[in-house]
């Protein structure tokens with residue numbers, strides 16, 4: 001990753017244009033780590049030591065992907081529907097930005113205190129990895145891939161349907177102080193099965209009413 005950042009810079013500090021060296025340049029976070037900026041190429045810049053030491057720790061740029069027009073338009077309706085009935089269905093074409101949209105819904109609902117974590121169910125392991133990378137890179141939301149419980153600092157989990165069974169969920173529920181998460185997860189499993197039963201109308205975003 002370091003090499004990638006250096007190559008993009010063309011050997012010059014991306015802040016002051018001074019020449020930098022591949023062994024000594026600083027890979028600086030554009031959105032600061034303490035504010036949720038992740039260690040991904042898009043959020044790193046090749047800087048000279050001086051630029052990094054004089055600007056370190058603050059946000060220089062917001063490198064999150066800005067919502068597309070349809071995402072802005074659909075967001076309010078979908079959030080409102082989930083608040084009211086716990087369920088909303090969004091059907092979008094491949095490449096339309098479904099993962100980013102899901103993250104936007106989560107971020108919006110977390111900001112208003114309605115939820116505190118995100119759980120994603122995907123049919124295959126390759127999709128688990130794709131979800132993990134996509135929401136981290138695009139929205140700086142970090143989901144623990146393949147785990148039932150996120151680590152400290154992560155925002156939730158992304159798992160396959162198959163990985164969710166009574167055993168894995170039960171083991172976690174038996175750990176001390178985990179009852180809240182346990183019931184949270186089972187609630188998500190219930191709503192996920194309801195989601196799959198809903199009829200999806202291609203090309204339409206479900207709106208309130």
Ligand SMILES: [Zn+2]
Nearest residue numbers: 013016048051
């Ligand atoms: Zn510099």
